[in-house]
């Protein structure tokens with residue numbers, strides 16, 4: 001079983017072992033969410049160079065095969081090599097060091113797994129099939145991206161304001177106001193906020 005949580009990873013060191021497509025996908029997301037990432041792999045695919053340009057001091061490369069010494073100071077580890085044996089060794093080392101680990105070719109060896117993510121600043125949606133069919137998570141993400149497109153940063157900031165005013169001044173009709181707010185487009189939502197502020 002996996003318990004879903006939202007992790008604050010800013011200024012936390014996360015080690016990703018492996019430098020292929022899968023490692024790249026995981027590293028990109030970790031950087032987008034503010035993590036500091038150490039990539040350990042004798043070889044990396046070219047796409048990592050773009051991440052280095054964009055995230056500079058937040059990404060470090062160690063061009064070596066996996067060694068336990070590279071994970072000792074980390075908060076999380078992702079084992080994303082193409083070798084079953086190495087991935088298993090990473091899982092064992094993490095268990096002995098009490099570091100939470102994700103192993104990309106084995107949910108059984110993983111303490112955590114990565115969901116598919118929609119990240120619209122103030123709205124994060126994560127989807128998981130708990131490993132049973134990751135491609136379905138991806139399909140649902142693409143569907144939901146379309147469905148909830150209007151909840152962008154600007155919309156969410158106004159919603160937060162509406163919520164605050166509602167809880168402070170209209171606590172007797174919270175649900176009615178919140179239901180209405182969610183139906184509006186951004187122009188009408190701004191008008192609605194002005195009315196509530198009167």
Ligand SMILES: C[C@@]1(CC(=O)O)C2=NC(=C\c3[nH]c(c(CCC(=O)O)c3CC(=O)O)Cc3[nH]c(c(CC(=O)O)c3CCC(=O)O)/C=C3\N/C(=C\2)[C@@H](CCC(=O)O)[C@]3(C)CC(=O)O)/[C@H]1CCC(=O)O
Pocket residue numbers: 025026029102103104105106107112113114115116117127128129130131132133134135137138141
């Ligand atoms: C959601 C997403 C997030 C991400 O990676 O960031 C993610 N996998 C994605 C895509 C994807 N993965 C695979 C395919 C090819 C089709 C297929 O094989 O099904 C595709 C589709 C594609 O790439 O198009 C292959 C695959 N995946 C795993 C195994 C090993 C195994 O089954 O044991 C194998 C076989 C490897 C092999 O061939 O040997 C395992 C895991 N993959 C997970 C996450 C975790 C479960 C989360 C969940 O169930 O939702 C878990 C358990 C561990 C983990 O990685 O944390 C991301 C979509 C991101 C997006 O675009 O939205």
Ligand SMILES: NC(=O)c1ccc[n+]([C@@H]2O[C@H](COP(=O)([O-])OP(=O)(O)OC[C@H]3O[C@@H](n4cnc5c(N)ncnc54)[C@H](O)[C@@H]3O)[C@@H](O)[C@H]2O)c1
Pocket residue numbers: 017018019020021022023040041042043044045064065066080081082083086104105134
């Ligand atoms: N979880 C997922 O979403 C998902 C999706 C597809 C595949 N997979 C699994 O992930 C694995 C990796 O996939 P990929 O496409 O990135 O493979 P890949 O072959 O492109 O990359 C593997 C990487 O591992 C590195 N590596 C190999 N031995 C190493 C060692 N001893 N120490 C450090 N690094 C080492 C290689 O240098 C390479 O960069 C596959 O074997 C597959 O089983 C997982």
